[in-house]
Amino acid sequence: MTGDILRWAASTGAAVLLVAAIAFTMTQMLPGDIAFQVAAARYDAERVTPDTARQVGDELGLNDPAPIRFAHWFAALVSGELGRSTVTDRPVWAMMSAPLGRTLRLAAIAWPASLLLGIGLGAWFGLSRRGLVVATALGALAAGTPSYVVGFALGAVFAIELGWLPVAGYGDVAHLVLPAATLALLGGLRLALVSARAVAAAGTHPSIAFARMKAVGRFRVLVLHNLPLAAPVIVAYAFLSLAFMLEGATVVETVFAYPGLGSLLLDAVRARDVPVIQGAAVVIAVAVVTVNNLADALAGRLNRMIGRT
């Protein structure tokens, strides 16, 4: 337990440092350009002169030496201060809190839905040879289909053709359905393949043949013997798929113009709004790293519980 927590702390710290360094390095690549982009985002591209751009650069401290800027920013980050947007001049925390909530709401719907779909289908497919073939085919399809294609197809059918759901944006619960369905469908089908393989592999365990010989029903065997044996793999992958979702939300939010953290990050990347990029990237990275570590720790624990170290 203590080991797990220490490992989490170490890898989270390393992740924050790495993401911060990457975010910072990218600001170094085109320093003059940043001042211009910021000025353009503030005042409109046509009205920006080289003088305005230089003024903006001076004002934001973009002309200081790089190590000094990184030290400033990282010291502030460690004390929980993420700085202000160079475009809107609002504090980064204030800009992030509402989008973060919306992204979490999306994940809170999409993840359980993908678990239901994935584990349900996986358990069913894992019981027969033909089911495994179907699961592999669906898994290949899900592995190859980009989320924006799924999102576009769902939107074309349910929003444009049938008109049941809003096409894009954010307002009430209806706006959550299409992005959540996109994430849940892709995550669920991938989880279904992993679960089907795990259930099929568990099916060769002697305890299952024994239970079947004792005339225990198929469903009971599945729930009481198959699934517990397959649990470490399924649980580990379920958490990994949550990590994929937090990351994949960037693209799906863009497709549906859903104003979550991913959209915020992308807009910031386009406007070169460095403090916002850094803030959003650090928050997403910490969430993903935490979930990844949770997956490892839980899988190890479950493996020990069923005596398969």
Added chain:
Amino acid sequence: MTAPRMMAIGLLCGLGAAAALAPVLVAADPLRQTLSDALLPPNADYWLGTDHLGRSVLARVLHGAGHSLGIAAVSVAASVAIGGGLGVAAAMIGGITGRVIGAVVDATLALPAFLVALMIAGSFVPGPLGMGIVIVATTWVEPCRVGLLTTARARRAAHVEAARLAGLPWPAVTTRLILPALAGPLASLSGLMLGQVILTIAGLGFLGLGLRPPTPEWGAMISDALPYAGDQPGLVAVPALAIMLTVGLLFVATGPTIDRAMPSHVPTRRSV
């Protein structure tokens, strides 16, 4: 080898050949705009129709295959060579250096790779070389981990110990006994990575952070086509099917071997 795998590998070879021969196969220039021919449905001149700027969709999707597959293949090879080499080195050196590399690998493996690719690609508009660098920077870690774990296991094997006792020096042991043990796992991993990298390139293209326009690229073709999808759904469907077919076939071609080949649970990262 199963029948579906054979078929998938055969089809992939066909796709690769079509991508390589794109300039010979289609006469049309993927960049030439003929605005009077914009948004044509498939016809005798343009087999898959034209896009909003009157460019041949067939030419763009085939030339796009060359870009996506070419960049993906070269950068995956570089990533496997660099990452795998580093992993082997870390396992052979061992000690503190090996542990430090192992710790860096673990920390990097937990990072969201697509997010990092997005941040790097977003800071400059990449050409093919820049895209290759973005890919290598975000994918070296998985081959590194596989190289590290496989080598560490191979070092402890009985035949390696016997070779050492017989007086074979470490360099010879590495090239003759350890590197051959890596070939299988790294080959399977490369197939899987190739699919992920094609999706990453397309995903960045879709977000407008990929290869410089007007380079024909599948992801950018999809986002360009979205406003016209109501009248011409084919404009979205053609590049989308190209991505799905390529990555799906790669998945079928490498999928079943990956479980057996991996030294331990290696999470396959995919999010786009």
